[in-house]
Amino acid sequence: MSYIxxxxxxxxxxxxxxxxxxxxxxxxxxxxxxxIARTVLTSGADILELGIxxxxxxxxxxIIQTSSTIALKNNTTIKDVFYYTExxxxxxxxxxxxxGYANPIIRYNKNNFMKDAExxxxxGLIIPDVPLEEYDYFFNGCDTNLDIILLTTPTSSNERIxxxxxxxxGFVYCVSVTGTTGIKDYFTKETYENLKRTYxxxxxxxxxxxxxxxxxDDIINFSQYCDGxxxxxxxxxSILDGYNYEEIGNLISExxxxxxxxxx
Amino acid sequence: xxxxxxxDQYGKFGIYGGKFVPETLIPALYELEEAYNNLKEDPSFIxxxxxxxxxxxxxxxxxxxxxxxxxxxxxxxIYLKREDLCHTGAHKLNNAIGQISIAKKLGKERIxxxxxxxxxxVATATVCAKFGLKCTIYMGEKDIERQKPNVFRMKLxxxxxxxxxxxxxxxxxxxxxxxxxxxxxxxxxxxxIGSVVGPHPYPMLVxxxxxxxxxxxxxxxxxxxKKLPDYIVACVGGGSNAIGIFYPFxxxxxxxxxxxxxxxxxxxxxxxxxxxTLGAPGIxxxxxxxxxxxxxxxxxxxxxxxxxLDYPGVGPEHSFLKDINRVLYSSxxxxxxxxxxxxxxxxxxxxxxxxxxxxxxxxxxxIKETNSNEIIIVNLSGRGDKDLSTYMEKFKxxxxxxx
Numbered sequence: 001m002s003y004i005x006x007x008x009x010x011x012x013x014x015x016x017x018x019x020x021x022x023x024x025x026x027x028x029x030x031x032x033x034x035x036i037a038r039t040v041l042t043s044g045a046d047i048l049e050l051g052i053x054x055x056x057x058x059x060x061x062x063i064i065q066t067s068s069t070i071a072l073k074n075n076t077t078i079k080d081v082f083y084y085t086e087x088x089x090x091x092x093x094x095x096x097x098x099x100g101y102a103n104p105i106i107r108y109n110k111n112n113f114m115k116d117a118e119x120x121x122x123x124g125l126i127i128p129d130v131p132l133e134e135y136d137y138f139f140n141g142c143d144t145n146l147d148i149i150l151l152t153t154p155t156s157s158n159e160r161i162x163x164x165x166x167x168x169x170g171f172v173y174c175v176s177v178t179g180t181t182g183i184k185d186y187f188t189k190e191t192y193e194n195l196k197r198t199y200x201x202x203x204x205x206x207x208x209x210x211x212x213x214x215x216x217d218d219i220i221n222f223s224q225y226c227d228g229x230x231x232x233x234x235x236x237x238s239i240l241d242g243y244n245y246e247e248i249g250n251l252i253s254e255x256x257x258x259x260x261x262x263x264x
Numbered sequence: 265x266x267x268x269x270x271x272d273q274y275g276k277f278g279i280y281g282g283k284f285v286p287e288t289l290i291p292a293l294y295e296l297e298e299a300y301n302n303l304k305e306d307p308s309f310i311x312x313x314x315x316x317x318x319x320x321x322x323x324x325x326x327x328x329x330x331x332x333x334x335x336x337x338x339x340x341x342i343y344l345k346r347e348d349l350c351h352t353g354a355h356k357l358n359n360a361i362g363q364i365s366i367a368k369k370l371g372k373e374r375i376x377x378x379x380x381x382x383x384x385x386v387a388t389a390t391v392c393a394k395f396g397l398k399c400t401i402y403m404g405e406k407d408i409e410r411q412k413p414n415v416f417r418m419k420l421x422x423x424x425x426x427x428x429x430x431x432x433x434x435x436x437x438x439x440x441x442x443x444x445x446x447x448x449x450x451x452x453x454x455x456x457i458g459s460v461v462g463p464h465p466y467p468m469l470v471x472x473x474x475x476x477x478x479x480x481x482x483x484x485x486x487x488x489x490k491k492l493p494d495y496i497v498a499c500v501g502g503g504s505n506a507i508g509i510f511y512p513f514x515x516x517x518x519x520x521x522x523x524x525x526x527x528x529x530x531x532x533x534x535x536x537x538x539x540x541t542l543g544a545p546g547i548x549x550x551x552x553x554x555x556x557x558x559x560x561x562x563x564x565x566x567x568x569x570x571x572x573l574d575y576p577g578v579g580p581e582h583s584f585l586k587d588i589n590r591v592l593y594s595s596x597x598x599x600x601x602x603x604x605x606x607x608x609x610x611x612x613x614x615x616x617x618x619x620x621x622x623x624x625x626x627x628x629x630x631i632k633e634t635n636s637n638e639i640i641i642v643n644l645s646g647r648g649d650k651d652l653s654t655y656m657e658k659f660k661x662x663x664x665x666x667x
Contacts (some may be wrong), residue, residue: 043660056549057433058443058446102545103561107557108560108561128286129547131283133274133282134282137282155287155292156291178450179444207431241424
């Protein structure tokens with residue numbers, strides 16, 4: 001069984017939704033990154049998603065774009081991402097997942113990337129610009145134990161969602177809204193209907209919801225339609241706004257508390 | 265080569281092309297492909313397309329014999345395919361007309377587009393005005409600065425211009441923002457991509473609409489010369505004017521096809537955009553194609569004096585045509601392009617767009633090897649009015665050299 005799925009399963013059994021926090025590797029600086037990641041993990045995140053910076057992140061809104069630009073100015077490379085992954089995975093059993101666009105990965109060499117990621121202790125991989133259509137081309141011949149996590153969106157048909165569930169391992173990443181990553185003030189009735197529809201179609205894997213989530217209330221409202229949530233832009237924005245480690249920790253704790261389902 | 269049938273059913277030209285985009289866009293790409301496949305067989309759609317090309321765009325464009333340029337070099341006969349005479353001043357309207365008709369059939373209310381030199385932005389804003397659709401154009405801040413007349417034209421046409429401040433502030437970044445807009449508003453919005461780039465079916469669709477250039481060229485040269493040309497030369501940024509004129513000749517192996525990229529300050533500097541000359545295959549803007557990138561797979565910031573060629577990628581079909589050696593790709597510098605533009609203006613009374621000037625500059629490099637029985641056709645993809653400020657600024661240095 002997938003390590004990630006098993007990990008989320010255990011949380012769910014203990015009446016908890018999984019909290020995955022996204023951080024752009026090498027942001028805000030190479031020196032501070034590890035400390036921020038450790039703070040996130042010790043303050044209540046269950047899963048850490050490390051973003052590999054890319055010059056042209058098409059699926060990302062302005063906040064993550066900014067962090068990616070800064071990480072690249074800091075000369076963050078895939079080798080650095082593996083170094084962070086190794087350091088962090090040595091001191092936690094919480095799953096670390098890599099999120100990266102296709103081009104830096106093929107430039108590194110796909111097979112070497114999968115092998116080095118696994119050796120560094122990563123458990124999963126998300127590539128937002130490799131959809132179902134390109135899955136076989138991209139992953140054929142890659143013999144990897146990494147969980148390949150595909151995304152569903154509000155425009156995905158029921159048939160596609162089933163296929164995505166079939167091809168994915170660990171969890172399916174359910175994108176809450178059409179659009180790029182960011183912070184949403186509110187979610188519409190259509191969003192909830194879509195989450196309900198998607199959750200009912202995911203059979204093989206766990207399902208995590210991402211994009212737009214920033215508040216404890218969002219998590220509470222989404223909790224009946226998922227096995228966990230992913231928060232990214234909100235955390236990146238707090239770092240851009242100059243939050244110190246303690247303030248970042250408090251923000252994570254607050255989100256983490258909302259993942260506890262006792263009494264709901 | 266016979267029976268060139270690319271792209272395949274997956275939208276691939278050999279290994280190139282494909283649909284490397286976020287899941288949100290995939291259903292829209294299928295919807296577009298299906299609509300196009302139905303419409304291209306539909307007689308009323310074909311009639312409407314042909315009628316707009318004739319009555320609105322001004323097609324067919326002439327194939328002009330360049331007598332003084334031919335005399336100047338004293339080698340092969342040079343003909344010019346006059347896309348500069350299209351309505352709005354370049355070949356871009358050929359594609360915008362086709363895509364707006366599809367968007368109408370799909371019931372989309374809003375049109376978005378990216379633009380570099382502003383020619384595609386103007387073409388898109390023009391068809392939106394004509395068909396009464398809402399139009400938003402993404403344009404890099406640097407390009408807004410160097411293509412002011414086109415920015416104003418788009419505003420007059422009723423388009424909203426959104427300046428893009430990210431990355432190199434040029435065509436690449438404008439395309440990123442247009443894709444992000446499309447991901448967000450895909451339900452009511454059609455994205456009119458301006459070149460043979462992006463995810464399938466765009467490279468095929470834009471090629472098919474632009475291939476009207478090559479079809480006319482073939483008829484015209486057969487009428488005038490009773491034979492096919494020996495060479496066809498076109499500039500390549502994303503590569504839509506080049507594919508447009510090349511495509512109907514792909515199976516005519518005896519016709520040599522030459523694509524000219526922008527070498528900027530020179531290919532030994534890192535200030536160029538000679539993608540096919542110096543790039544390596546990569547995944548960018550939804551396609552697998554040659555790409556200028558660094559050793560870590562980050563997309564390079566490129567340079568050309570011509571905003572329309574200032575792009576680190578290239579259409580996937582060009583990548584394929586390079587690999588199978590059907591098209592020869594080369595490059596010329598900013599300086600060479602400027603010199604060729606002044607020469608064409610003096611000898612033929614035609615001021616070319618900076619983009620098209622790159623194709624003319626390549627004549628210098630190979631015409632000596634030709635003879636007077638041979639024929640060269642240069643695709644004059646656009647007129648130079650939009651580039652007057654650049655030409656004025658650079659003219660002082662060139663004036664003396666030419667006299």
